Amino acid sequence: MQTSDTNDQRAVRLEKLAKLRELGIQPYPERYDTTSTCLGARALPDGAKVRIAGRLMLFRSFGKLNFGHLQDPSGRVQVSFQRGELDEATLKWVTKLTDIGDFLGIEGELWTTKAGERTVQARAVSFLGKSLRPLPEKWHGLHDTDARYRRRYLDLLMSEETRRVFHVRSRVVSLVRSYLDQNGFLEVETPMLQAAASGAAARPFATHHNALDVDLYLRISPETYLKRLVAGGMDRVYASGRSSRKDGLDPSHLQEFTMLEYYAAYWSYRDNMRFVREMIQTVVREALGTLKIQVSGNEIDLGGEWPERSYRELLLEDCGIDLAAHGDHRSLEAAIRQKGIDLEFKKYRSRAALIDGLYKVVSRPKLIQPMFLTGHPTELVPLARRSDADPGTLDMFQVLVNTWEIVKAYSELVDPIDQRARLEEQVAMREAGDDETMMMEEDFLECMEHGMPPISGLGLGIDRFVALITGQESLREVVFFPMMRATTDSG
RNA sequence: GGGGACGUAGCUCAGUCGGCAGAGCAGCUGCCUUUUAAGCAGCGGGUCGUAGGUUCGAUUCCUACCGUCCUCACCA
Numbered sequence: 168m169q170t171s172d173t174n175d176q177r178a179v180r181l182e183k184l185a186k187l188r189e190l191g192i193q194p195y196p197e198r199y200d201t202t203s204t205c206l207g208a209r210a211l212p213d214g215a216k217v218r219i220a221g222r223l224m225l226f227r228s229f230g231k232l233n234f235g236h237l238q239d240p241s242g243r244v245q246v247s248f249q250r251g252e253l254d255e256a257t258l259k260w261v262t263k264l265t266d267i268g269d270f271l272g273i274e275g276e277l278w279t280t281k282a283g284e285r286t287v288q289a290r291a292v293s294f295l296g297k298s299l300r301p302l303p304e305k306w307h308g309l310h311d312t313d314a315r316y317r318r319r320y321l322d323l324l325m326s327e328e329t330r331r332v333f334h335v336r337s338r339v340v341s342l343v344r345s346y347l348d349q350n351g352f353l354e355v356e357t358p359m360l361q362a363a364a365s366g367a368a369a370r371p372f373a374t375h376h377n378a379l380d381v382d383l384y385l386r387i388s389p390e391t392y393l394k395r396l397v398a399g400g401m402d403r404v405y406a407s408g409r410s411s412r413k414d415g416l417d418p419s420h421l422q423e424f425t426m427l428e429y430y431a432a433y434w435s436y437r438d439n440m441r442f443v444r445e446m447i448q449t450v451v452r453e454a455l456g457t458l459k460i461q462v463s464g465n466e467i468d469l470g471g472e473w474p475e476r477s478y479r480e481l482l483l484e485d486c487g488i489d490l491a492a493h494g495d496h497r498s499l500e501a502a503i504r505q506k507g508i509d510l511e512f513k514k515y516r517s518r519a520a521l522i523d524g525l526y527k528v529v530s531r532p533k534l535i536q537p538m539f540l541t542g543h544p545t546e547l548v549p550l551a552r553r554s555d556a557d558p559g560t561l562d563m564f565q566v567l568v569n570t571w572e573i574v575k576a577y578s579e580l581v582d583p584i585d586q587r588a589r590l591e592e593q594v595a596m597r598e599a600g601d602d603e604t605m606m607m608e609e610d611f612l613e614c615m616e617h618g619m620p621p622i623s624g625l626g627l628g629i630d631r632f633v634a635l636i637t638g639q640e641s642l643r644e645v646v647f648f649p650m651m652r653a654t655t656d657s658g
Numbered sequence: 659g660g661g662g663a664c665g666u667a668g669c670u671c672a673g674u675c676g677g678c679a680g681a682g683c684a685g686c687u688g689c690c691u692u693u694u695a696a697g698c699a700g701c702g703g704g705u706c707g708u709a710g711g712u713u714c715g716a717u718u719c720c721u722a723c724c725g726u727c728c729u730c731a732c733c734a
Contacts, residue, residue, distance in 0.1 A: 175668095175685095175703085176668060176684075176685050176686095176703090177668085179685065179686075180685095225694080225695075227693050227694075227695095227696050227697095228690085228693095228696095229690050229691055229692080229693070229696085229697095230689075230690050230691075231690080231691050232690090232691035232692065232693085233691090233693095234692080234693050234694075234696085236694085245693085245694075247691095247692085247693095249691070249692095250691075251691090266684095266685090267684075280692050280693075280694090281692045281693090282692065282693070282694065284692085284693080284694065286692095300668070301668045301669075301684050301685075302668090302669080302684080303668080303669045303670080303683095303684090304668090304669040304670045304671095304682085304683050304684070304695095305669090305683065305684080305695060306670080306682090306683070306695050307669075307670045307671085307683085308669085308670085309669075309670090310669085310670065310671090311665085311669090311670090311726080312726060312727060313665090313725065313726045313727085314669090314726095316726090321669095325669095367734080368733085369733070369734080370733090410734095412733075412734075414732065414733040414734080415659095415731075415732050415733060417728095417729090417730095417732095417733090418728090419733095419734075420732090420733065420734065421734095424734075426734085511731080514731090514732085565734095571734090572734060573734095575734075603732085603733075626734085628734065631734080641727095651725085651726085652724085652725065652726090654724085654725070
């Protein structure tokens with residue numbers, strides 16, 4: 168072949184494609200029937216007949232005997248193309264016109280090589296799809312992060328670890344669904360485009376609807392819609408879907424992320440703590456076969472009871488400051504300064520924000536093993552119910568594992584008078600310049616005035632959860648196509 | 659947004675204290691009937707991210723820009 172001076176492996180492959188067509192071989196055929204997966208074929212006895220299909224990943228030629236590896240979702244199997252076992256015409260196009268990366272269908276029978284490798288001896292070969300570009304390096308695969316995310320299909324082909332992570336992700340989503348279904352929850356959907364973004368303190372992405380001439384926001388949380396459904400008599404509902412927030416980007420934050428939210432009438436946050444722990448343990452056990460996971464050098468055990476610690480306990484222990492002794496913002500700030508703890512005080516506008524900021528610096532980095540965090544100050548979440556015992560705190564918990572907040576849940580605020588006051592506080596903060604507060608939502612308040620039962624709801628960050636249990640340190644590793652900047656011609 | 663690292667062949671990576679750009683894999687030609695990332699011999703393949711600048715000469719030094727990752731800040 169004289170095409171090597173073109174500096175283009177694609178040109179060589181296009182030529183092979185044309186030659187296949189000349190031989191009457193359709194390079195992109197309609198279909199193919201198999202009797203086994205690649206991995207399944209290896210378990211068959213010698214002499215067994217089999218039809219398998221997959222992508223050719225390796226090819227070693229000895230002239231009259233050739234070995235290849237066919238890969239499908241189950242794994243790989245070695246195939247052999249041998250003079251005397253396969254007709255000469257087929258042997259010729261297999262060795263001359265196929266490339267690594269092509270799809271082949273093999274009909275043949277099992278045998279075992281001298282080296283003990285279970286192999287499918289090809290008796291007939293069907294061409295199932297031409298690849299015009301070379302695969303990444305067979306040993307190292309794709310290493311460049313940018314290339315792995317932008318061309319995830321290649322990463323998936325080349326990396327067993329990538330395939331494992333996304334397989335676990337699919338299993339987790341499916342297991343969570345069936346767990347909730349079995350416990351009487353109904354899966355529902357809520358709007359992604361909303362006139363007012365609600366349910367969380369975050370900046371929404373904005374867009375515009377031309378026909379209606381209205382500004383719309385992409386959802387930041389399904390929360391208030393799910394509560395409307397509970398008010399409508401749907402006592403247990405859940406939604407698993409994408410929300411997006413215009414926040415910073417780091418290994419534990421994505422622009423768009425998948426969140427599971429469920430709501431149960433007549434539950435308190437304490438019912439919810441028990442339920443979610445059992446749900447997580449069931450899901451992880453079934454997805455991984457163990458409750459012990461390795462991530463960022465730590466072994467984490469999700470089994471057993473998880474300890475419950477309050478903000479007050481943690482802060483007393485980690486920096487010696489007792490929240491009960493500092494009931495207002497100024498006093499707390501003075502205490503923190505006195506301890507010589509370096510915080511950017513000007514960005515914390517309330518005592519609650521300051522408590523949360525202090526916790527994130529002195530306590531959260533130590534929280535490796537699974538734990539329930541409770542005792543959140545009231546101003547932190549305008550949709551959560553105040554504690555009857557201490558109205559300054561909320562009936563709320565978070566699940567922390569490996570310093571990540573995996574779950575946030577609370578007894579829902581269902582008192583419309585209190586709700587209105589709490590949202591008005593948010594609006595006031597927004598007018599004072601905080602653009603991550605909640606917006607007023609009159610029709611949600613109207614819904615609440617029609618009456619709501621006691622409710623506890625929960626949000627589980629699916630991306631974080633999957634990253635945690637697969638040992639990934641970045642959420643981008645558990646999303647097929649994480650957001651990337653558009654490439655330009657100069658880039 | 660601040661700071662840092664990186665960008666060299668289709669892929670994984672060397673390298674140039676400024677002087678004609680390297681390897682392995684992949685590709686092409688040939689040999690080979692038991693390989694396991696097969697092997698052997700030979701061949702081809704590069705705007706060294708982009709654009710400027712300094713210089714006799716820039717892939718190398720400088721500046722800006724593009725992209726990725728890490729980190730700080732913000733948030734989940």
